[in-house]
Amino acid sequence: MVKEAILKSDKIPKFNNSEFAVDSSQIHHQTLATEWQGSVKEVYETASANTPSCIALNFEDLKCFETVERQYESWGVIFTNCIAIQPSNPAFPAHSGSTVLMGSPKSGSLEVSFLQPVNWVSAFVTSSQRLILTAYDRDRQMLAQTVLPAANLANSDSSIAPNALLSIAANNIYHLTFSAFDGQFTLDNFRFCV
Template identity: 55%
Template sequence: MQCSLQLPEIRNYNWIEPQAMVASPCRSVAECDPNVVVSGHSPICLNLEDLKCFEVVEHQFHQYGVIFKNAIALQPSNPAYPPHSGTTVLMAAPKSGWLEIVLSKPITSFCCYVTSSQRTIMSLYDSQNVLIDKIMTEPNLAGSDSSIPPNLELKIHNPNISRITFYAFDGQLTLDNLSFEF
């Protein structure tokens, strides 16, 4: 007696994964899209490529709830600071080695790629300005004898991140591919 097994039809379901929202900078209230709704669990990726080289970056992403302090857009000419992708990075300036991100409402995760000439500390604070977490990295310039490659990914998950600071002990640091989720 032969036994045959008939399998049910297999269907290919395309589960829809949340797509990242690319946040382009706006330089005035007139440029900002008032219909942008920032919520949910989709990552928001900041589009640094639309920033002008040497542009002071502060309120360009405010409609997405992000304000920068001590940041400029830069297209690095020094090969020790290669971008992770594209051509534009954020650099801590005019004060060397310190950059801050202030969020209008708490986020649950943050990710970026860091290249630094000195040991760097990324500190995360809650809405009460209490330190939540701290991540330390070693210098990681391209072409140096560092054991850490440039563009080190720093990623953190915490339900109440309201402010993020980077401090590179009087060194230079660049950030690229910044993304976050609410």
């Protein structure tokens, strides 16, 4: 099991300028997950209480237009209202590879549930509208919220580049919602740490 140390805080880190955001080159110790068939219990049992384990999901094994729900359940995560796509619209470029996730059939919304609590989640997002990421505890009580303040489509006049890193930190996150009201968004390089 690969482990990564992160600073724990009750405050959500906010990056107003993308040059201060964490990028994939700064995360050296992570697990890249595909449709692994082992036990998620093994992942959590091997993590020490003081050193969080981080998992980065690799969507490249998914087929275009495949409904994504329980493909990553063995890694401790279940998606709802989610489809894998290979964007043909250049306004929604993938961050890495060619496959991203999008809310579907209900556009502008995507939900994530964790089998065990996590403390940090991030994804690279491109959205046609303001995007809100909300974290909830086991009882669906809101823990924290972070916002992509405006659309960030490629080849637009947006001041925010496409594939902006959106992250959220809180203790005992069990559920997440990504919401872009009356909009579309894609997410790539989904990561979470326990």
